[in-house]
Amino acid sequence: MDELLLIITASLVAIPAAIIGVFLQLKKSVMIGDAISHAVLPGIVIAYLVAGTMDSNVVVFGAAIAGFSTTLLIDFFHTRLAIQKDAAIGTASTFLFSLGVLLLALFFGQNTELDQECVLYGAIETSVIEQYVTGEYIIGTRAIFQLLPLNIVVIILVFKGLNVWKSWLFSDSFTTMLGFNVSTWRILLLLLLSLHAVLSFESVGAVMLIGLLVLPGATALLIAKSLKSTLILAVSVALIACVSGVLIGFQLNISIAPVIILSNSFLFLITIIYSKKHKRHLNFTKN
Amino acid sequence: MNCIEITNLSVNYDNQLALKNVNLTIDSGQMIAIIGQNGSGKSTLIKAILGLIPAQFEKVLFFGQQLAQVRSQVTYIPQRESIDWDFPISVYEVVEMGRLNPNKWWKKTGQMDKQLIHEALEKVGMLSEASKQIGELSGGQQQRVFLARALVQNTSLLIMDEPFSGVDIRSQKVIFDVLTELKNAGKTILIVHHDLSTVAAHFDHVIVLKNELLAFGETEKVFQSTIIEKAFGIPLNLSKND
Amino acid sequence: MIDDLSILYLFIGISFISVTSGVIGVFNFLQKKALVGDAVAHAVLPGIIIAYLLSGVRVSWILLLGAVIAGFLTLSVITLLLKHSKLKQDSVIALVMISFFAFGLSLLSYVQLQPTLSQAGLSDFLFGKVTSLTENDLDLFIFICSLLLIVIRLFFKRIIAIVFDSTFMRFKGYSMVKWTFFLNLITIIIVAIGIQAVGVVLMSALLILPVTTAKQLTNKRFNLMVWTIFFSISSAIIGTFISLNSSQLPTGPLISMVLCCGLFITVSLKWFISKTQANG
Numbered sequence: 152m153d154e155l156l157l158i159i160t161a162s163l164v165a166i167p168a169a170i171i172g173v174f175l176q177l178k179k180s181v182m183i184g185d186a187i188s189h190a191v192l193p194g195i196v197i198a199y200l201v202a203g204t205m206d207s208n209v210v211v212f213g214a215a216i217a218g219f220s221t222t223l224l225i226d227f228f229h230t231r232l233a234i235q236k237d238a239a240i241g242t243a244s245t246f247l248f249s250l251g252v253l254l255l256a257l258f259f260g261q262n263t264e265l266d267q268e269c270v271l272y273g274a275i276e277t278s279v280i281e282q283y284v285t286g287e288y289i290i291g292t293r294a295i296f297q298l299l300p301l302n303i304v305v306i307i308l309v310f311k312g313l314n315v316w317k318s319w320l321f322s323d324s325f326t327t328m329l330g331f332n333v334s335t336w337r338i339l340l341l342l343l344l345s346l347h348a349v350l351s352f353e354s355v356g357a358v359m360l361i362g363l364l365v366l367p368g369a370t371a372l373l374i375a376k377s378l379k380s381t382l383i384l385a386v387s388v389a390l391i392a393c394v395s396g397v398l399i400g401f402q403l404n405i406s407i408a409p410v411i412i413l414s415n416s417f418l419f420l421i422t423i424i425y426s427k428k429h430k431r432h433l434n435f436t437k438n
Numbered sequence: 439m440n441c442i443e444i445t446n447l448s449v450n451y452d453n454q455l456a457l458k459n460v461n462l463t464i465d466s467g468q469m470i471a472i473i474g475q476n477g478s479g480k481s482t483l484i485k486a487i488l489g490l491i492p493a494q495f496e497k498v499l500f501f502g503q504q505l506a507q508v509r510s511q512v513t514y515i516p517q518r519e520s521i522d523w524d525f526p527i528s529v530y531e532v533v534e535m536g537r538l539n540p541n542k543w544w545k546k547t548g549q550m551d552k553q554l555i556h557e558a559l560e561k562v563g564m565l566s567e568a569s570k571q572i573g574e575l576s577g578g579q580q581q582r583v584f585l586a587r588a589l590v591q592n593t594s595l596l597i598m599d600e601p602f603s604g605v606d607i608r609s610q611k612v613i614f615d616v617l618t619e620l621k622n623a624g625k626t627i628l629i630v631h632h633d634l635s636t637v638a639a640h641f642d643h644v645i646v647l648k649n650e651l652l653a654f655g656e657t658e659k660v661f662q663s664t665i666i667e668k669a670f671g672i673p674l675n676l677s678k679n680d
Numbered sequence: 681m682i683d684d685l686s687i688l689y690l691f692i693g694i695s696f697i698s699v700t701s702g703v704i705g706v707f708n709f710l711q712k713k714a715l716v717g718d719a720v721a722h723a724v725l726p727g728i729i730i731a732y733l734l735s736g737v738r739v740s741w742i743l744l745l746g747a748v749i750a751g752f753l754t755l756s757v758i759t760l761l762l763k764h765s766k767l768k769q770d771s772v773i774a775l776v777m778i779s780f781f782a783f784g785l786s787l788l789s790y791v792q793l794q795p796t797l798s799q800a801g802l803s804d805f806l807f808g809k810v811t812s813l814t815e816n817d818l819d820l821f822i823f824i825c826s827l828l829l830i831v832i833r834l835f836f837k838r839i840i841a842i843v844f845d846s847t848f849m850r851f852k853g854y855s856m857v858k859w860t861f862f863l864n865l866i867t868i869i870i871v872a873i874g875i876q877a878v879g880v881v882l883m884s885a886l887l888i889l890p891v892t893t894a895k896q897l898t899n900k901r902f903n904l905m906v907w908t909i910f911f912s913i914s915s916a917i918i919g920t921f922i923s924l925n926s927s928q929l930p931t932g933p934l935i936s937m938v939l940c941c942g943l944f945i946t947v948s949l950k951w952f953i954s955k956t957q958a959n960g
Contacts, residue, residue: 248881
């Protein structure tokens, strides 16, 4: 039963990550994604300090906005201080992340539920403790009920607006010319990402998240030929990795989040070897 | 009617003047080439009037109005280098983008849209390649796909940035044929052009830039050795192998 | 127990590490490769842990060797993937980095389960802990850092030329393969050393922040080096000092926070001075 709950929780973390990750990669903003997922940390720590929990929606949104403000900080470094892009991203995320770790060490010490290793890979294992039960049936955990609405919003937004996302990802200037406000779509994506980083923090931490963002999409991009198939493939890869990651982690009794990432890496490796062989084969038939 | 009206347009790049005090009034129903050396501000001019880069100006009007009011009448085909050819997108999907409606982002492509896309692909001779990934095409074919995307938008003004760089002869002919047809239907076409040898045959007006407006007018009047020499630093007849 | 003399030695050791990182960071910065150091820092974790598991002892030079091997493996995999797939550079760097790091964390998680192995304090590598460094560690680090600094001094002009204009240097007959290898090598070595003091997660701060701050003050090559070294040393000393006085604060975030404060102070001072000059 615990395995099943963990697989569901992991999947609810991995599905939006896979989708947002595909978008980040096609928009060449992977490092911004990495920065945001690091930078939600101080927001989360302050939220814990103030409210003592992550249950309240206000706290979640507050932390998410704090994470989103990283992009403003990066822009400030890049445009006002004329720091080159890569260094600006590195500086902003380093600053906010170390601020978060220090706050954590100062106010929570070493051995609380919000400890430093949780920052690295979360504690998805503990999510099964807070179960919601009706009658005799377990209907979910707090983590599942927190992540579910985000999943629904992301999936609806992506599939309803797929053509616009496609156009925006493919060409900023053309989409502007059509009359869309491209910065709205960019802000929407980054806001969803920071919201996701906050909600999935307890499960996978701030550092592992980039793996869930990049790996499924990268695997899909090796073989897919349209945005839709990229998204479907990325989500499938993410789901397979979640199932195998949870089961293997459980079996070996080690932290689950890194094992999920490793399963993703393994799937990527298989796919790239397969696609290389396949391509060579295709070239032969062409000649 | 005036298609484009530009008053006192200037653009700065990194504190360097890229374009100085450009004043232009372009009539509808023409095919116009923008020529000049590399770095003379050709692409800068069109990006600036389309609001894609920051610029200072007194007035930039399309059909007598601000761009925002007449967006649906203007389209733009960017330079090849600005496009990620590995992007997972098919030829059909690229053309489909032209039918997006900014006021109804959730809307699916309708039956009439599909008809238009089909016709446009046929016109540029790319219907048989519709399901291919955009990077699998040759440079000329890619350019034809972008022309098809502009066609489905059905706009009165078409602006293109270097559409013929890296394009084969056959694609060049297809593109010029379609453009001539558009012009005859009363549309205006503004093209950043680098191949001086084809200017006289295809364009009825020419804009010559060298970080400012050197000359603008009918091709036979503007396209003379003195002006070209001033713009490029070389006599006209040497520039054929560009 | 730590006595005054060994504390002094600790400060000297940390300063050496931080100056060498700062200087190598300048090269990474000028090549616009600021994020590569971050990737390498995360990715060497499995190397360290495997080295520990194989040797069974926590000896600096063995762990260092493990880290250097893992660093090279990381960069080779990145190069290989860039060559053989259409993925963009930042995706490839991120995915290789996180795969290696996740592997390292899984190993760490396994090590901590074993009662015989868990005492090694390998988790100090995550956020850094200066107090866990022994005098033998410091001997080794100071020796390697001095070596690196001497080599850099010898080849300084050529490195700078390559970093600024690789096309021209290739034209002049320099082998880019060799020089890229050399630049990667010094980055990997300093990262492998640095993480033992400041941890993998914030190692990149030691590389990029000093030069980023120095760049705010000057564009001249010589002054840039001087300011970089100044910011590296001062923040390392202040950070270590605070870290020694409050044992629960990890060293890595402390030093990187001091570096960030340095940047903010520099920027505000610069702004303030330009403002008063404009008014007066």
